[in-house]
Amino acid sequence: MKLGRLNHVGVATPSIEASVAHWRDVMGATKIHEPFDLPAQGVKVCFVDTPNAQIELIEPLGADSPIHGFLAKNPLGGQHHICFEVPDIHAARDEFIALGKRVLGEPRIGAHGTLIFFVHPKDMGGMLTEIMETPNGNH
Ligand SMILES: CC[C@H](C(=O)O)C(=O)SCCNC(=O)CCNC(=O)[C@H](O)C(C)(C)COP(=O)(O)OP(=O)(O)OC[C@H]1O[C@@H](n2cnc3c(N)ncnc32)[C@H](O)[C@@H]1OP(=O)(O)O
Numbered sequence: 001m002k003l004g005r006l007n008h009v010g011v012a013t014p015s016i017e018a019s020v021a022h023w024r025d026v027m028g029a030t031k032i033h034e035p036f037d038l039p040a041q042g043v044k045v046c047f048v049d050t051p052n053a054q055i056e057l058i059e060p061l062g063a064d065s066p067i068h069g070f071l072a073k074n075p076l077g078g079q080h081h082i083c084f085e086v087p088d089i090h091a092a093r094d095e096f097i098a099l100g101k102r103v104l105g106e107p108r109i110g111a112h113g114t115l116i117f118f119v120h121p122k123d124m125g126g127m128l129t130e131i132m133e134t135p136n137g138n139h
């Protein structure tokens with residue numbers, strides 16, 4: 001596996017509105033994007049730019065949201081996943097499977113509009129890991 005660029009740190013929250021106030025007023029984030037719903041992934045998303053990466057705030061959307069369990073255990077929310085870029089999402093998926101890691105589902109379109117998949121935290125040292133195909137032109 002050739003580690004690519006850190007694209008974002010996923011932070012689960014019960015309230016994007018409250019978290020935006022924290023990242024703006026406490027952390028001094030200068031660029032907070034408009035929140036948007038991602039119903040296919042069961043989350044509402046808001047990107048907060050940092051000087052060298054991005055915070056991806058995620059709030060549950062719908063009864064089947066995959067982050068309800070996390071928030072039940074962590075009511076304040078917190079660091080949920082980390083996302084790295086790869087040039088070839090299918091080759092990366094095959095590599096993780098060959099390494100015996102549990103890849104969760106097929107590659108699907110994520111919040112940045114490119115294909116993503118997740119690797120189970122229990123196979124990744126406790127860190128839910130998202131792999132994302134590098135957006136066009138940023139190889
Ligand atoms: C895709 C749009 C956007 C993007 O960037 O493009 C996003 O990133 S959206 C992010 C939200 N979507 C996902 O997280 C999808 C992948 N996640 C899952 O399929 C589940 O969350 C899963 C399978 C990782 C955990 O599901 P759940 O919490 O319902 O299962 P368990 O309670 O049985 O958990 C099993 C075990 O794992 C521990 N766990 C759960 N979540 C995390 C986490 N985020 N980081 C670390 N560990 C986690 C949980 O505590 C359990 O451990 P145990 O010791 O057995 O209690």
Ligand SMILES: [Co+2]
Nearest residue numbers: 010056083130
């Ligand atoms: Co993410």
